[in-house]
Amino acid sequence: MLVGDDGKLRAFTTDDVWDAPRQKARCLVDPSHDAPVESCTCGIYVYITKMDAFRRAAFVQRRLALVRVAAVPGTHVVLTERGFRAAEVEIRHIVVPERSPLDLVHYGQFATVRTAPAHEFLLEV
Numbered sequence: 714m715l716v717g718d719d720g721k722l723r724a725f726t727t728d729d730v731w732d733a734p735r736q737k738a739r740c741l742v743d744p745s746h747d748a749p750v751e752s753c754t755c756g757i758y759v760y761i762t763k764m765d766a767f768r769r770a771a772f773v774q775r776r777l778a779l780v781r782v783a784a785v786p787g788t789h790v791v792l793t794e795r796g797f798r799a800a801e802v803e804i805r806h807i808v809v810p811e812r813s814p815l816d817l818v819h820y821g822q823f824a825t826v827r828t829a830p831a832h833e834f835l836l837e838v
C-alpha cells in the first residue's frame with residue numbers, strides 16, 4: 714500500500730483511500746462487473762510472501778506501508794501465481810517506516826500498527 718500526504722493508505726492502482734477496517738475492490742477496466750473477475754486484472758492483490766509484496770512496491774519505498782490482511786469470509790477470490798485477488802479484505806496489521814505520514818492513531822483503532830527504522834523496514838514485516 715501507499716501512504717498519501719493525508720496520512721491515509723491508498724491502493725496502488727485505483728488510488729482508493731483505505732481508511733476503514735474492511736476494503737472492497739473495484740474494477741477500473743470494466744466498472745460494470747464486480748471485482749475480481751478471472752479474465753480481468755482487478756481485485757485486491759494479496760501476496761503470500763513479503764518478497765513478492767516488496768517486488769510489487771519496490772519503487773515507492775519511502776511511501777510504502779506493508780499491510781497484512783485477511784480475506785473476508787465468503788468473499789470471492791481469484792488465485793494468482795503469487796497469492797490471490799480478493800473482492801474484500803480486512804486490515805489486520807500495518808508496518809510503516811519511521812517518519813511515515815501514516816495516521817497511526819486512526820489506523821490503530823482497528824489494526825495493529827507499528828513503525829520500523831527505515832534500514833530495518835524490509836526485515837521487520
Ligand SMILES: [Zn+2]
Nearest residue numbers: 740742753755
Ligand atoms: Zn475487472
